Amino acid sequence: MVKRTLSEKLAILADAAKYDASCASSGGEKRSSKDGKGLGSSGGSGICHAYAPDGRCISLLKVLMTNFCIYDCAYCVNRASSRVERARFSVDEVVKLTIEFYRRNYIEGLFLSSGIIRSPDDTMADMVRIARTLRERENFRGYIHLKTIPDAAPELIEQAGIWADRLSINVELPTETALESLAPEKSSRTIRRAMADVRMRRDAARETSHRGKRPSRFAPAGQSTQMIVGADTATDSQILGQSATLYSAYRLGRVYYSAFSPIPDASKSLPLIRPPLMREHRLYQADWMMRFYGFEAAEIAPPAGMLDLEIDPKLAWALANRGQFPVAVNRAPREMLLRVPGFGPRSVDRILAARRHREVRYEDLVRIGCNLKNARPFISLPGWSPGALPDAAQLRARFASPPEQLSLF
Numbered sequence: 001m002v003k004r005t006l007s008e009k010l011a012i013l014a015d016a017a018k019y020d021a022s023c024a025s026s027g028g029e030k031r032s033s034k035d036g037k038g039l040g041s042s043g044g045s046g047i048c049h050a051y052a053p054d055g056r057c058i059s060l061l062k063v064l065m066t067n068f069c070i071y072d073c074a075y076c077v078n079r080a081s082s083r084v085e086r087a088r089f090s091v092d093e094v095v096k097l098t099i100e101f102y103r104r105n106y107i108e109g110l111f112l113s114s115g116i117i118r119s120p121d122d123t124m125a126d127m128v129r130i131a132r133t134l135r136e137r138e139n140f141r142g143y144i145h146l147k148t149i150p151d152a153a154p155e156l157i158e159q160a161g162i163w164a165d166r167l168s169i170n171v172e173l174p175t176e177t178a179l180e181s182l183a184p185e186k187s188s189r190t191i192r193r194a195m196a197d198v199r200m201r202r203d204a205a206r207e208t209s210h211r212g213k214r215p216s217r218f219a220p221a222g223q224s225t226q227m228i229v230g231a232d233t234a235t236d237s238q239i240l241g242q243s244a245t246l247y248s249a250y251r252l253g254r255v256y257y258s259a260f261s262p263i264p265d266a267s268k269s270l271p272l273i274r275p276p277l278m279r280e281h282r283l284y285q286a287d288w289m290m291r292f293y294g295f296e297a298a299e300i301a302p303p304a305g306m307l308d309l310e311i312d313p314k315l316a317w318a319l320a321n322r323g324q325f326p327v328a329v330n331r332a333p334r335e336m337l338l339r340v341p342g343f344g345p346r347s348v349d350r351i352l353a354a355r356r357h358r359e360v361r362y363e364d365l366v367r368i369g370c371n372l373k374n375a376r377p378f379i380s381l382p383g384w385s386p387g388a389l390p391d392a393a394q395l396r397a398r399f400a401s402p403p404e405q406l407s408l409f
Contacts, residue, residue, distance in 0.1 A: 004087055010097065012087040016067040016078055019258060020113055020147065020170075020226065060143065061101050062111040065089050065127060069115030073172070073183040074267040075231045075260060078115050083265060088117070094130045099138055109143030109165075110134070116149065124152035124160065131163035145221075150186075150194035157194065158218075161201055166221035166253070169194050171246070174239045178232035182269065195250045198223045202251075222253035229283060230260040230275030235305030237297075240286055244297040247290070257283045282307040289314055292345055293338045310400040315341045318378055325390045329381040330360055342375030374399065 004012075066088035067078040077084060089097075094112065101107045112130060116123050127146055134140040146164040148157055161167055169191060173179045176188045198219065205218035225246060227239060243255045259280040262272060286307060289295040293314070300313050308316045318325065318341050327340050329351065337348045350368045354360050362383030365372060377389040377398075389395065 006093060006097070009087040009089055009093070010063065012085050013064045013067060013089065014062065016064045016084075017062045017111070017113060019077065019261065020062075020111075059107045060109045060111045060145070061098055061107045063089070063094070063097070063113075065094060065112060065114035065123070065130070066117055067115050068117050070118070071116055071183070071185045073186065074270060075173075075182055075228055075263070077263040081265070082263070091126055091129045091133060095133050095138060098134060099140065102140075102142065107142075109145070111145045111147075113147035114149075120149045120151035121153050121156060124149045124156040128156055128159045128163065131160065135163050143221075148194065148198075150191045152194075154197055157197060158201060161198065161219040162216055164219060166224065167198055167219045168224040168226070169198070170226045171242070172226075172228060173232055174227050174229075174234035174242045175232065178234060182231065182267070192250075195223065195225070195246075195252075199250045223250070224252055224254040224256060226256040226258055228260050229257050229280055231270060235301070236279070236283060236286070236307045237301035237305040239283060240290070240297040240301055243287060244290060255287060257287070276309060278309045279307070282309060282313055286313045289317075294335055295339075311396065312341075314339070315374060315399055319396055322390050322395075325378040326380040326386050327378060329365070329379050330355060340375055340378050342371030342373065342378075 064078075066086075067084065068086050068088055069076070069078050069080055072080040076082075094110075098107070098110050112127055114123050114127060127148075131144050131146060134144065143166075144164045145166045145168065146160050148160050148167045148169050150169055157167070171179075171188070171191055172183060172186065179186060179188050201218045202222065205216065205220075227242070229239065239257070246252050246255055257280050259275050259277055260271065261274050262270070286295075286300045289300055290297060295317070300317060301307060302316070302320070307313050311319075318339070324336075324339070327336055329337070334348055334352060337343055337351060338345065343351075347365075347368050347370045351360055351365075354364060354368070360381060362381055365375070365379075365381075376384065377386050377392075377395060380386060
């Protein structure tokens, strides 16, 4: 193997990690640094961190431990038969990078994944060793997310959950048939068994004994997974159905969707072009509807099985169910207000709070921050009536982007 410098390894393995989207840090446990000891705490004094609106930590060192792999998954650029440049970090090198990057204020945590080297157990043991070394030797109290390996021994998964904030186990593809075809060395049954084990250990960590003693913490930020979109023939309806099952069965924090990206020397069974990125975006919007707006998966995807790429899925649902509109803003329950295009959970809560004191008027919605461009055809309240808008034949055209003339050059 070619001997590489640390910076050369970092360039290769950071680039190799870009295909994994499941590295959010929402829900991480706050470890205090008030004692003046420890690095990377997001909850202690003296350290300021930037978070996204959904609570995610902005900066993570996101790398693979190695892009060598004994598996030959057709859709993976790091598969055994791929001719990409290879590199591998040692345990101490990942620890050193994490600490040095943190001290330079480049990062606030670590997202670590890996190809499979020698065996799943050997690989998982090295990843656990990295997390444990950061916690015990370096006293690192920042966020750690480990991509766990389903085939690894349960005791290694248990150790990973003790030292990491979040674990993720990728289901890879939306259907078992696609996984068997494109990744025959992986088993959907093994993946689900590992996810169920993580859920049970998390549930056990929240229980207290009869003496009031709680067990050791275990992955306090939960677990997540990722599905590749567009590598097989799965429809959006199948993908959302799979996501709904994963949320309910394993209490996942997030399901991430990653649009398939064509790779060099790809199998003939894979598409030659990537799916539109808008499809990935619509799936995230639909996922948000299931998690925060009370929609069922079967309600969101149309009979054809594919989401409309021109308009967002909530608006598409409203157009397909015009008989439920217009909604009387001053009388409708929260569940129905959440289904109005342009109304989000925060604006709905503000509407309900205002309704307790007086009648809400159209101009109040402007101050509340509702997206009235989308909401107007679907609501009625003092100061606004949609008239015949909900029944207008060309209502969809008001929201869809106008057609564009393509250039020949």
